Amino acid sequence: MPSRKAPTSRQRRLGTELRRIRERTGMSLTAAAELLGTDRTTISNVESGRFGVSAERVRTWVGTYRCPDPAYIEALAGMAAERTHGWWEDYRSNMAAAALDLAELEHHAVAIRSVQIMYMPGLLQTEDYARAVFAETVPAPSPARQRRQVSFRLRRRDVLDRDDPPMCTFLVHEAALRMTYGGSSVARGQIDYLLKASDRDNVIVRAIPFAAGGFPHASSSAYYVHGSVRQLDTVQTDTVMGSGFDDAEANLENWRVALDRTEEKALDPESSRDFIRKIADQV
Missing domain, CATH: 1.10.260.40 (lambda repressor-like DNA-binding domains)
Known part of the structure; x- marks a missing residue:
């Protein structure tokens, strides 16, 4: 061995x-x-x-x-x-390990469910929006690092175009929809891209309006990656201190319940598109 x-x-x-x-x-x-x-x-x-x-x-x-x-x-x-050399390995010398781990999880995912509070889903971000988000990092990234971060994020989107893409459900809070990272033009372009992505067969976007009230873990985003069997699921959460991954069986069950309850608060896909279009008109 x-x-x-x-x-x-x-x-x-x-x-x-x-x-x-x-x-x-x-x-x-x-x-x-x-x-x-x-x-x-x-x-x-x-x-x-x-x-x-x-x-x-x-x-x-x-x-x-x-x-x-x-x-x-x-x-x-x-x-x-498996003896796969994934595309993320090309970034191993200059990207955080957590980012590489997330890309590897996405590569093997059967399905993905996420709830986003303050940012658009990473897999659905435009180049300009991603650049604006990374520009807010403290300490500020060097131009070279920011280019690597944006490049890596855009490469992650390729998982949606593969022959057997994961089924993705993105629950996006109204706060994320209204945040204007990069200014109104960038924000509008990002919303248009989000709406276009929601037309994909393997992408469901559901908005959570402020009027929906509270829901579990409302203070933080969550990214639930379904493995080929239930035991291989993983949840990733982001904080100001970085990304965390959890695969403890009891915790995964709690996250599944939390996501189910959050999804109950979200608008259905068609109503979500109407809601997002209205926000776009206000940006």
Whole structure:
């Protein structure tokens, strides 16, 4: 099993899932090593993502741990078999790890659900809007860094154009729709782009008016990425201190409930387009 100097988010997640399956059985590292004919250090390194592992070995380990879910097992084996060099790897030397992790999650996503409070969804941002958003970063980015950030954000949009794009539902609060990053012209162009994107078969945009009142986690945006099986879902949240990722089973269930409740407060897609057009006329 080759050592990996810098495990990706996907590799770390595979190790985390293997550890969770083992721990659910109450099996210690020592007991697992004895049953699998290996040593504690090897298992520990795989579970931390530092060592790679073959798809066949994943099936063997998970079978030993008596996981009862065939779809989950095959999803994990598929993760182990991946040897993809994603486009985001070209940015590894000059972009934050969290940004790379998010792009990798999007690449493997089956579906995406998000709620945006103060910004337009990243996958639906125009170049001018993205540049204006990054210009507000503290400390201010250098021109070169800002160009990289904008370039990376625009590359992320490609996931919507692939042959099997994820089904995306974007819940956008009225506050985000009315924020004029870059001035009125940029804001209007961004709203027009949002409306055009909502015509895609794989994109649903639903507006949350101020009049809808409160909803769960209203103080922060959330980005829920659905994996090939439920156990591989991930939620990403943004704060002024940076991005955070959460894949704890209980927390994911809470986020699913929160997003369901938030979606109940949103306008339906057609009413949302009418609502967004009215805001565009006021920008």
